[in-house]
């Protein structure tokens with residue numbers, strides 16, 4: 530077991546230190562990202578993944594560019610910074626935290642009038658984004674834990690854990706709080722084909738935490754909920770529309786339908802930075818499609834013919850009516866998501 534929590538993204542003065550999540554659980558290896566192109570590539574290739582962690586990486590990516598640029602003219606600096614922001618935004622389309630973090634960095638520049646000041650406040654803001662996320666995730670966990678009892682068994686999909694955030698995670702945050710309080714929450718993790726975030730990351734992360742975790746393949750979900758006394762399903766989110774429709778890892782929608790059919794509560798745990806009030810419903814959320822080889826292969830081994838036609842959406846949208854509650858750092862909201870989500874931003 531690991532004694533200290535792993536930080537997936539960290540600022541290290543001249544570079545970003547990044548946990549290479551592709552190598553887990555076999556190897557715990559940290560990369561040094563020294564250019565904004567490295568950051569783009571890390572997000573695109575899933576070296577860093579999970580909506581809040583992507584946002585933190587993007588904020589530090591802009592800070593990195595800022596520290597390195599030779600531009601001395603403030604207007605030129607600002608206009609180039611906007612271009613670099615748009616460049617990072619082109620790495621992955623679905624997780625809104627990426628766009629949220631870029632916007633937040635661009636907006637603090639408004640407070641500066643020289644390149645020197647802008648450099649300082651951008652780095653401060655990027656560090657603040659990371660620090661705040663830790664507190665936010667802890668609050669999510671504290672609200673979430675109140676929904677569960679000792680010995681409850683939760684099923685989760687993909688990885689919405691500490692390594693997908695600054696610390697604690699969103700859907701996995703109640704497991705961290707449970708440990709602190711001496712409660713024994715148990716978990717089932719679905720493997721999450723094609724990239725296996727559930728098997729490689731969630732099952733490993735919970736095992737490191739000392740949680741009683743059981744791994745299943747994605748097609749075992751209905752049978753497991755029915756036969757293993759699952760108390761609730763809890764997942765993270767990549768983007769929550771103004772009406773509560775939630776984009777999360779592919780398979781989440783099916784899981785929500787199954788939970789509904791079997792009468793098990795289905796919770797989404799996510800920070801306000803994942804709520805996109807400007808997007809009215811899930812219909813408007815762009816779903817990333819990834820390379821067909823992710824489906825054609827398993828751990829680098831071909832499982833079909835090389836030219837097999839493939840459909841590989843990375844996310845799906847769960848309609849809000851299937852969601853029992855959305856747990857944020859401000860508490861849980863239920864029912865009229867449209868009004869209650871809007872209220873959170875007032």
Ligand code: MRU
Nearest residue numbers: 578579580687689693765766778
């Ligand atoms: O493709 P990924 O691994 O970035 O997808 C991640 C998810 O779907 C997570 O559930 C979501 O980002 C929430 S992470 C706290």
